[in-house]
Amino acid sequence: MLKETNDLDTIKRISGGITAAPHFFACGIEAGIKETGKKDLALLFCEKECTATGAFTTNAIRASCVDWCDNLLPASSIKAVVCNSGCANACTGEKGKKDTETMAQIVSDNLDISKKSVLVASTGVIGKFLPLEKIKSTMPQLAKILSTDGGKRFASAILTTDTTIKESAFSVKCNEKRFTIGGCAKGSGMINPNMATMLAFITTDVSIPSETLSEILKKTVNKTFNNLTVDGDTSTNDMVLVLANGMSDVRIDNMKSRELFEQALYEVCNDLCKQIAADGEGATKRVEITVTGAESENDARTAAKAVANSNLLKCALFGNDPNWGRIACAIGYSGAVFSKDNMTISLCKIPVFRNLQPLPFDYNEAGKRLKEKVVSIDIDLGSGESKAVAHTCDFSYDYVKINAEYHT
């Protein structure tokens, strides 16, 4: 795990998101893709060619925009990202593939840049074709209103069933200089820990080789987005994209700068994860599952994810019921190694189960703590030194309502 930052000045939270780093322009607009009339087309642009990389869904049926980005990345010549919400353009066959390319072409025409410098993302209903005419007719206006404070409008135009925008940004001191890293994400349902479980776009002004950026992103995604779950469904469209424009004087070219950049990227991703979990479809509270004492990081992750994916537990948490048996049950079927003599489960910091024996505890106090906005579950597997954190939310009537009514 990454170390805790003690020096508050080294990695400092700042406001903003995808346009926090200098020289990134963004905006979002209503293109009429969503029936609700809300913003549904987002564009990010940097005049300078960016080093960029991505992490993509492991779903074998993936949208053509995922293929498009995966084919282009890693790269050192990316200048734009276009993303629409309201239509995933997934399961749309050959036509869908052409539509993704056309979407890149439309951006290319409007910004006068190469088509292959444009990354494309889509999110929304599966199995529908993109309304390309709407995208084409709205793009000139969107290109015109791009600005360095358009991050919030970008963040807003990528949402589907989300109720809030998700942004995070940090300013980092490195080699006596400072760099900025920031991003935004969307994700509310169809979220499950197996890369990538939502859309996230991250920008930074460091100068970094694309291979280094790819290595660091992979590692970070495994510690953050891949440990995030709302409902156990891994989407066809999910991706995390990172663009570095090198406009600060900071070069990520030695161990120290690399560590700092890695830490900063982790902070942004972890922060976005928490925001996605808190805004999970129908969520009334966020749940953070910390597994320690695992034989391996894989065991820690396996146990944490199994608990995070238990519908039964998540319903109990919605009902403010300290039903720790469902936590023990999920650890049991997870397949993670644990010590029968040394495993401890704590719910809201109250130890409830140790050495396979129930512990007496104050039910009323536990019930009270369960009503808070963030519920913590701490599990010590008693088998080693490894650790992982998983993020999720509770499971409410509204999850069912949203997904029964999100009509095709």
Next chain:
Amino acid sequence: MLKETNDLDTIKRISGGITAAPHFFACGIEAGIKETGKKDLALLFCEKECTATGAFTTNAIRASCVDWCDNLLPASSIKAVVCNSGCANACTGEKGKKDTETMAQIVSDNLDISKKSVLVASTGVIGKFLPLEKIKSTMPQLAKILSTDGGKRFASAILTTDTTIKESAFSVKCNEKRFTIGGCAKGSGMINPNMATMLAFITTDVSIPSETLSEILKKTVNKTFNNLTVDGDTSTNDMVLVLANGMSDVRIDNMKSRELFEQALYEVCNDLCKQIAADGEGATKRVEITVTGAESENDARTAAKAVANSNLLKCALFGNDPNWGRIACAIGYSGAVFSKDNMTISLCKIPVFRNLQPLPFDYNEAGKRLKEKVVSIDIDLGSGESKAVAHTCDFSYDYVKINAEYHT
């Protein structure tokens, strides 16, 4: 897969359940374990020693009653099964282990049989100790009212959040004689395909070596109960027990009789699966997912189970929404091999997706068919000849309600 039975007289459905086969006595009673005052203690007895075997939960944290049965079985000297509902006696450590043994002892004392001829099962809340005094004081009366038509009362006393009893029985012609096989099951929540996902008790009057019985049960469970899911949670307590008392003249000692017995056991298990799926917590309809054209049976099962476990899909089915994209998505993340050129998905017998292209279809007609009591999803993976069927239900507000309010 097992072949279809054409000869209706060979395997004939009859009424009844666990006491359908002659010489099995059963009953259920209110012992005060459940706060609701409903039946919660069930007993099965056969004067003759039975050949018996079992299939048990794969959860690494399993209740002591599961260990007790697993240690005894397979065996040729089983005479009784005791099962309580309302308390799972799981996660209860050393005391829980002693309590299971005491429960067997209480039955042994009352029926005057060996303790090791008594199988024990428990179901209900995890982490609570068994109220042994209640069980001890009620057992004499329960032993007294055992009868050959007590199957329904047994089936009723093993229920938790179930709304109906689940029974199935068949009369089978074999070597010009007939044998009977019947059983009952409980299961409504914490149900997921990874043996065993509920409690099922099956009795028969064939004569069969315990090794043969074990082999056949294992195979059958993989085709039935292991393809059943309500919520993706594999319980700590689940088991399927089969007892054969040999009181008919039918010996399972050659290929033909073995095939017939296997078919009959499959019919009972499959029937019980359908009943459990239909009574899944909060279910408004049953869902049957048939995967054909798979490269292997394992691929077929993997794809069918992934679809059966998709919360998103199950919410859509509750909302009568033909959101087939969620089926394609689940197949995509299942890991099953499929042909990109030859995969077809049909919803309620309407083809909706072929060769990764959406097919035009009548949404209103699909919406209408989705309102029926049984929804069928047919997937041809286009990669081979193997097949599997998974059983599940839709996902409604009431699932959340039941599990938010099922307080510890």
